Amino acid sequence: MINQQQAAAPVLAVSQLNVQYGAFQAVKDVSFEVHAGEIFGLLGPNGAGKTSTLSAIEGLLHPASGSITVAGFDIREQPLHARANMGVQLQATSFQPELTISEIIRLFASIYGVNLKDAAVKQKLAEINLEEASGKKISQLSGGQQQRVSLVISTIHNPQLVLLDEPTTGLDPQSRRQLWERMEHFRNNGHAVLLTTHSMEEAEAVCDRIAIIDHGRIIAIDTPEALIAQHRDDPAVLSVVRKGKVTLEDVFIGLTGTAVRS
Amino acid sequence: MAALLRADFTTLWRNRRSFGLVLLVSLVILVSWKGLVDKLGGVFVLSSCITIGLTSIGLMGYSNSIARDRDRGVFQRLRVGPVSAWTIMMSRLIVQIAMIVLMTVLVFVVGYFVDHIYISPVGYIAGLLMAMLGGFVYLGMGQAIVGLIKNPDTVNSTTRLVYFIFIMIGMFGEFGVLGKKIGLLVIWSPYGVVRKVLAASLDPASWNMDTTWALLAAAGYTIVFVVLGVKWFKWENK
Ligand SMILES: Nc1ncnc2c1ncn2[C@@H]1O[C@H](COP(=O)(O)OP(=O)(O)OP(=O)(O)O)[C@@H](O)[C@H]1O
Ligand SMILES: [Mg+2]
Numbered sequence: 001m002i003n004q005q006q007a008a009a010p011v012l013a014v015s016q017l018n019v020q021y022g023a024f025q026a027v028k029d030v031s032f033e034v035h036a037g038e039i040f041g042l043l044g045p046n047g048a049g050k051t052s053t054l055s056a057i058e059g060l061l062h063p064a065s066g067s068i069t070v071a072g073f074d075i076r077e078q079p080l081h082a083r084a085n086m087g088v089q090l091q092a093t094s095f096q097p098e099l100t101i102s103e104i105i106r107l108f109a110s111i112y113g114v115n116l117k118d119a120a121v122k123q124k125l126a127e128i129n130l131e132e133a134s135g136k137k138i139s140q141l142s143g144g145q146q147q148r149v150s151l152v153i154s155t156i157h158n159p160q161l162v163l164l165d166e167p168t169t170g171l172d173p174q175s176r177r178q179l180w181e182r183m184e185h186f187r188n189n190g191h192a193v194l195l196t197t198h199s200m201e202e203a204e205a206v207c208d209r210i211a212i213i214d215h216g217r218i219i220a221i222d223t224p225e226a227l228i229a230q231h232r233d234d235p236a237v238l239s240v241v242r243k244g245k246v247t248l249e250d251v252f253i254g255l256t257g258t259a260v261r262s
Numbered sequence: 263m264a265a266l267l268r269a270d271f272t273t274l275w276r277n278r279r280s281f282g283l284v285l286l287v288s289l290v291i292l293v294s295w296k297g298l299v300d301k302l303g304g305v306f307v308l309s310s311c312i313t314i315g316l317t318s319i320g321l322m323g324y325s326n327s328i329a330r331d332r333d334r335g336v337f338q339r340l341r342v343g344p345v346s347a348w349t350i351m352m353s354r355l356i357v358q359i360a361m362i363v364l365m366t367v368l369v370f371v372v373g374y375f376v377d378h379i380y381i382s383p384v385g386y387i388a389g390l391l392m393a394m395l396g397g398f399v400y401l402g403m404g405q406a407i408v409g410l411i412k413n414p415d416t417v418n419s420t421t422r423l424v425y426f427i428f429i430m431i432g433m434f435g436e437f438g439v440l441g442k443k444i445g446l447l448v449i450w451s452p453y454g455v456v457r458k459v460l461a462a463s464l465d466p467a468s469w470n471m472d473t474t475w476a477l478l479a480a481a482g483y484t485i486v487f488v489v490l491g492v493k494w495f496k497w498e499n500k
Contacts, residue, residue: 059342081344088339092335096273096331098276103269107268111344
């Protein structure tokens with residue numbers, strides 16, 4: 001249960017985060033918070049540092065500096081507690097190719113301390129319309145189906161924080177809508193969701209707040225509506241507007257420039 | 263841990279063909295040396311075959327499975343869950359130790375029924391225990407290789423090459439075919455010391471000062487390989 005006190009403190013707090021790969025600094029002084037009952041979107045061009053930020057939160061890499069707490073647990077000091085409170089969908093799906101889908105679900109349930117009976121595994125698969133896939137290997141599923149398995153696993157322990165790295169890339173419109181609904185359902189039950197996306201439509205449709213990150217730095221952070229309102233008269237934004245109406249995408253391109261990233 | 267172990271054993275079972283090949287080599291050598299048992303001595307034959315089996319488990323089995331799963335991102339997905347890195351590795355190692363036990367028992371059984379090599383019960387037990395310990399020399403070596411090399415294909419070809427060298431050493435080196443200097447090198451190589459210690463375990467009465475030195479050398483190799491392997495090892499595939 002999420003009580004009042006926890007609801008007041010942020011579920012995820014990232015402060016002054018710096019991530020370094022050798023001499024290259026991928027994330028620079030990034031700070032933000034995600035609260036219970038909130039869907040937070042991290043937007044940015046390719047190579048902006050979204051996955052690197054998530055990796056630091058997940059504890060996959062050691063940041064050069066900065067602090068991160070998940071559900072009150074410092075990710076460096078109490079990593080197992082912090083990770084027990086988050087569900088993760090990595091950008092690249094990566095499960096043991098030798099195991100069947102139901103074996104994978106059962107494995108991760110146990111890792112997160114959830115005891116799933118056969119019927120419960122079936123139920124989970126039914127939720128994502130993959131009942132027939134239970135005996136299949138992960139490589140026998142389509143990309144979108146793999147994403148759905150990955151999503152089920154990321155929420156199997158009902159975590160306070162869900163981290164989704166480009167969860168809707170490669171999904172068909174139906175599955176995408178279904179995913180949005182699941183995220184909203186999650187938010188409405190008091191969980192916090194952090195997702196990255198390249199889709200401005202998605203950011204506008206589901207995110208309560210978004211941060212735009214470019215070259216490792218957060219350059220704007222607010223609700224989608226407020227960002228549009230703030231920047232609707234910027235010359236850089238106006239110059240990329242199509243058909244007269246300022247969209248989040250126009251603001252995004254206005255702020256991050258038109259150059260395609262390497 | 264139990265769930266992880268079950269998954270790792272299931273993975274091993276589903277890959278049983280390639281792991282079967284790993285075990286096959288030492289058994290093939292064991293059977294083909296049948297005619298040489300009288301000349302070389304049963305203990306020498308058994309200890310050689312077990313050592314070759316240990317090298318194939320550590321070099322071919324262990325390091326390749328680690329390199330492959332790292333490349334696929336399997337480890338990354340596990341690591342974002344509430345399991346420590348040590349648990350993930352420990353589970354992998356237990357699977358390898360089970361392989362070592364299986365391989366050693368197979369060598370004993372085939373040696374008994376095909377080659378008619380009979381040794382004392384104490385010898386069998388001591389040999390089995392020593393095989394588990396000796397296995398760490400090559401598991402450590404496999405760890406050092408996956409620590410040094412990221413690409414699973416390069417890991418695969420490197421371990422094949424090292425493995426081939428070990429087999430050549432095992433088949434010919436100790437007979438002095440390659441000259442005295444090389445013979446000495448072979449005796450104190452990671453191959454030679456493990457074989458010597460194994461041979462003495464199978465026939466405990468023959469344990470002497472030289473064996474103790476070999477045991478220390480094997481421990482030294484293990485420590486160096488494991489320290490380097492853990493130090494160099496990176497979980498991510500980039
Ligand atoms: N392991 C690594 N070693 C060196 N550089 C890296 C590594 N991982 C990422 N980078 C670099 O860091 C920068 C940020 O990468 P990151 O993966 O965080 O971007 P991203 O915002 O997730 O991009 P995308 O939208 O393409 O997924 C990129 O320039 C990338 O080349
Ligand atoms: Mg990314």
